[in-house]
Ligand SMILES: Nc1ncnc2c1ncn2[C@@H]1O[C@H](COP(=O)(O)OP(=O)(O)O)[C@@H](O)[C@H]1O
């Protein structure tokens with residue numbers, strides 16, 4: 001659906017160069033929720049704006065539905081709509097309904113079709129009851145839903161969202177999440193940028209982690225979680241002696257009067273070494289289990305690993 005190849009962008013402001021994106025490559029599949037995850041300044045917005053041609057990249061190729069965005073921008077961009085950060089596309093002094101009508105016209109819709117499309121969208125984004133309210137008077141969450149509604153008007157197969165849950169409360173974030181899931185189920189391809197771990201953990205199929213303009217990891221979310229799960233272990237012991245030994249290997253906590261050792265390993269050999277050590281010291285193990293990790297831990301570990309590698 002979307003292919004980005006070796007995207008590069010350097011900004012020059014006040015004589016200073018900022019290499020925002022240093023060669024990013026990825027590809028999305030139809031019907032998936034593809035998340036670009038990265039800390040502030042990682043290059044997420046630059047990537048999204050480059051796809052939309054709101055920024056002209058220095059290098060790289062972008063294809064939407066197989067069409068080269070650089071060579072045939074107006075054709076390629078017919079297949080994509082976007083919700084950018086900060087709802088810049090909403091007119092505050094128009095009502096919800098007027099906004100949808102106005103942007104419908106802009107995207108070349110009209111007549112009965114536009115009218116029924118607007119009703120459909122109002123239902124979908126749960127704003128039917130608010131249709132005559134001024135956009136500027138809505139809550140932040142409702143404004144975001146209106147922005148999403150506007151992006152849905154032309155019914156494009158690809159939808160880009162830059163930080164769709166930024167600044168939203170828990171309930172509004174949940175609504176946005178559910179909408180994205182429904183859209184993907186309907187076969188839409190969703191590309192979103194975020195640093196909201198909950199959003200990634202709950203809805204993403206594929207995760208592209210970028211840091212300082214480079215791809216650190218690109219994989220299915222489940223695979224990333226699995227890989228990390230295999231690295232964290234919880235060990236409990238039969239005997240009550242030798243705690244001093246334990247602390248060399250990880251952190252010791254007490255659970256229900258039992259000492260539990262939490263360890264993190266880079267490969268299985270390390271785990272065997274630890275087990276061998278306990279055997280030699282006659283410390284008997286009662287239980288060994290891998291520990292569930294949440295996506296935030298995965299992310300922090302990956303980005304930290306990346307930073308270590310760079311220094
Ligand atoms: N218009 C601009 N001029 C100069 N530097 C910019 C501009 N836009 C973004 N940057 C810089 O490029 C880097 C990437 O920014 P951005 O793509 O907005 O990252 P993100 O969306 O991941 O926070 C940052 O260091 C940012 O300060």
Ligand SMILES: [Mg+2]
Nearest residue numbers: 044045046085
């Ligand atoms: Mg951004």
